[in-house]
Amino acid sequence: MLTKEELLLYIENEKQAILQRGEAFFQCAELGFCELQTAEKITNLLDEWGVSYQKEVALTGVIATIGKGVGYHIGFAADIDALPRKDGNGTIHSCGHSIQTTMALSVLKALSDSGIVEQTDGRVSFFFTPAEEYIDFAYRDGLIEEGKLEFRSGKQNMIALGCFDGVDCVLSAHANGEEEAKFDIGSTLAGFMAKKAVFIGRAAHSGAAPHLGRNTLHGAVLAMNAISFLKDQFAAECGLRLNPVLTEGGGSVNVIPDRTVLETYVRANDNETLFQACQRVDACFEHCAKALELQCFISNTAGYLPLKQSKELNKTVRQNMLLFCKSEEIIENPVSGASGDVGDLSFLLPTIQFGFSGVKGRFHDDSFMVSDYENCYITSAKVVLGAIYDLLTEKSRRVYPQKFQQSKKEYLGRLRTKE
Ligand SMILES: [Zn+2]
Numbered sequence: 001m002l003t004k005e006e007l008l009l010y011i012e013n014e015k016q017a018i019l020q021r022g023e024a025f026f027q028c029a030e031l032g033f034c035e036l037q038t039a040e041k042i043t044n045l046l047d048e049w050g051v052s053y054q055k056e057v058a059l060t061g062v063i064a065t066i067g068k069g070v071g072y073h074i075g076f077a078a079d080i081d082a083l084p085r086k087d088g089n090g091t092i093h094s095c096g097h098s099i100q101t102t103m104a105l106s107v108l109k110a111l112s113d114s115g116i117v118e119q120t121d122g123r124v125s126f127f128f129t130p131a132e133e134y135i136d137f138a139y140r141d142g143l144i145e146e147g148k149l150e151f152r153s154g155k156q157n158m159i160a161l162g163c164f165d166g167v168d169c170v171l172s173a174h175a176n177g178e179e180e181a182k183f184d185i186g187s188t189l190a191g192f193m194a195k196k197a198v199f200i201g202r203a204a205h206s207g208a209a210p211h212l213g214r215n216t217l218h219g220a221v222l223a224m225n226a227i228s229f230l231k232d233q234f235a236a237e238c239g240l241r242l243n244p245v246l247t248e249g250g251g252s253v254n255v256i257p258d259r260t261v262l263e264t265y266v267r268a269n270d271n272e273t274l275f276q277a278c279q280r281v282d283a284c285f286e287h288c289a290k291a292l293e294l295q296c297f298i299s300n301t302a303g304y305l306p307l308k309q310s311k312e313l314n315k316t317v318r319q320n321m322l323l324f325c326k327s328e329e330i331i332e333n334p335v336s337g338a339s340g341d342v343g344d345l346s347f348l349l350p351t352i353q354f355g356f357s358g359v360k361g362r363f364h365d366d367s368f369m370v371s372d373y374e375n376c377y378i379t380s381a382k383v384v385l386g387a388i389y390d391l392l393t394e395k396s397r398r399v400y401p402q403k404f405q406q407s408k409k410e411y412l413g414r415l416r417t418k419e
């Protein structure tokens with residue numbers, strides 16, 4: 001069997017092709033559940049490399065498996081979606097998901113070309129997952145109404161479709177904004193719930209008879225204030241984040257607004273805080289509405305769960321990082337207020353997501369760009385490949401899901417219940 005060093009050469013020797021692919025995927029920025037060209041690029045490569053796959057999974061997802069062993073089933077999840085540009089001019093990979101896509105393909109090709117998986121008792125599946133960014137609800141909810149999807153995110157749908165049944169662990173990676181370090185490991189990701197409060201009041205002439213109206217904008221503004229005071233009552237480590245936005249305000253300036261919509265995510269680092277904060281935000285909506293004789297209708301959509309990382313898997317990943325950097329170049333256990341549907345996977349089975357640096361500009365902004373090609377595309381792929389090598393060849397490193405089916409039932413039960 002190849003040594004790890006020999007296996008890693010499969011990436012080193014492909015460097016130019018990998019960097020070109022990275023650029024091509026970065027240029028191919030498509031919103032969630034619209035990633036048709038991205039999926040086609042992926043499947044074209046898989047065809048060229050003779051790797052079989054399933055496509056159109058949760059509309060635009062692709063799954064490819066290397067090896068047939070039943071001893072241990074490793075998953076690597078790569079997001080493929082992009083975001084709208086802030087300047088309104090099309091789309092951009094401003095969260096760096098194209099880097100993950102490229103990384104997955106580099107690791108997949110090295111495993112496929114080397115034939116190493118077939119010499120072990122394991123197999124490795126690559127999940128190219130659509131629609132990680134939690135946006136574009138009108139489009140996605142339309143797809144749900146048409147029966148083409150069940151949920152708003154790629155991994156949520158793939159979980160419901162059974163794509164992760166029988167997978168023993170999931171590895172993933174995400175760009176981070178760090179300049180001082182090469183990698184981060186053990187990061188939190190917050191969980192969140194999406195909330196929408198519709199305030200209904202009474203319209204009236206704002207000059208002649210404002211007192212006859214019941215101003216819904218006032219109700220929403222009052223609720224926003226209550227919510228901002230509420231944040232004070234949670235400890236910093238809970239990671240509570242509340243940033244409400246008015247998605248519908250008033251109409252004409254001479255009319256007292258009679259319908260205002262306030263939406264917010266409730267984000268928290270753990271399930272307990274998330275649950276509690278949701279109830280208290282509801283109380284802010286309801287009581288502020290009541291104070292001004294308005295009606296308030298609240299609807300909730302379950303977002304993503306907090307990420308709980310597997311310490312055992314992270315140990316293996318960290319050892320592989322150390323092949324390429326010093327320990328002070330690895331940030332340990334950072335706290336992040338961001339969220340991802342990889343958190344949902346971590347509720348079901350041992351999961352990790354490490355961070356890699358090498359991007360600059362702001363995330364979710366048009367200024368985002370890849371700056372360190374070596375770290376993003378080459379070194380990070382080697383870390384993943386090295387960790388997979390270890391899991392395939394050393395059984396003591398393997399961790400398995402506990403009660404997968406039971407957790408999945410509980411998880412889907414919660415997603416399917418709308419308050
Ligand atoms: Zn993002």
Ligand SMILES: [Zn+2]
Pocket residue numbers: 079095096097132174
């Ligand atoms: Zn992202």
